[in-house]
Amino acid sequence: MKKTSNKVVLIGAGTVGTSFLYSAINQGIASDYVLIDILPQAAEGNALDLADTMAVLPNPFTSIKSGNYSDCTDADVIVITAGLPQKEVKSRLDAVVVNALIMKTIALEVKNSGFKGITIIASNPVDVQTLIYQEVTGFDQHRVIGSGTTLDSSRLRRLLADKLNVGAESVDAFMAGEHGDSSVAVWSHASVMGQPISKYIADKKITQAELDEIRDEAVNIAYKIISLKHATFYGIGVCLAKILKAVLRNERTTLMVGAKLNGEYNNNGLFTGVPAIIGENGWSSIIEWDLNDFEQAQFNKSCEILLAAISKAHEAIK
Structure with missing residues (x-):
């Protein structure tokens, strides 16, 4: 053929x-x-x-x-x-x-x-x-x-950009872990035009409490959209197209996709949202950030929740 x-x-x-x-x-x-x-x-x-x-x-x-x-x-x-x-x-x-x-x-x-x-x-x-x-x-x-947390991260970037009154394309901010309620905002690796978000906190342009509110809104916005129009689809549609383009054009770009953990981030045996390099052969490697203690604990909790759900799925299909 x-x-x-x-x-x-x-x-x-x-x-x-x-x-x-x-x-x-x-x-x-x-x-x-x-x-x-x-x-x-x-x-x-x-x-x-x-x-x-x-x-x-x-x-x-x-x-x-x-x-x-x-x-x-x-x-x-x-x-x-x-x-x-x-x-x-x-x-x-x-x-x-x-x-x-x-x-x-x-x-x-x-x-x-x-x-x-x-x-x-x-x-x-x-x-x-x-x-x-x-x-x-x-x-x-x-x-x-x-698709991992590509959409979650897109939402986080937009919301942070709105709060700081800058264009969303100027913001690097990421959600990791479950695409869902337990996803983790990795603020330790967030920046605006290369300036760490910690500098914005130090300059009193934003507070940690406000960042926490942005994270919660990024997590819950899907429920708001569903309550208004019964479904969400445009955001994830664009994210899927972005992943597809990275594969077909062998871009070797880094996206917050669902890649399989084999000890990375101290977890194993599940797919979840992490930064991974995407190209013509799929995801080639996972980039391991140094998470702070709070982020690592939240990421571990997210993985525990997913592993419990995976156990239910395994029981259903066996």
């Missing part, structure tokens, strides 16, 4: 998946797209709708269609967004059992297709789902990437 250049398969043609596709095709990231969904008509309808953009985009793609798991065989990247919507549960972790069963089914289909590329996962709870997928498929851990 002839290899298609830059072929991307989306599994889960709901609002998150289609928002990702819309972002990717507007940026001209890939050339060919395939949509797979448990509801074939949803995949076909969205493919037809998105195809209407081809004639007017500055960087048009080659094709977009609905398909099935046989389309995974020669794909470069699979992006998985399928699962129970968060609006139906109180938190991401509440969906762990149902979504683990869904992910096992998807993982087996992908494995049986003969897929050899990179997988990017955003299905919630994403840290747990990424591990389940990697374990069921047996794929090299480096070729499986969770």
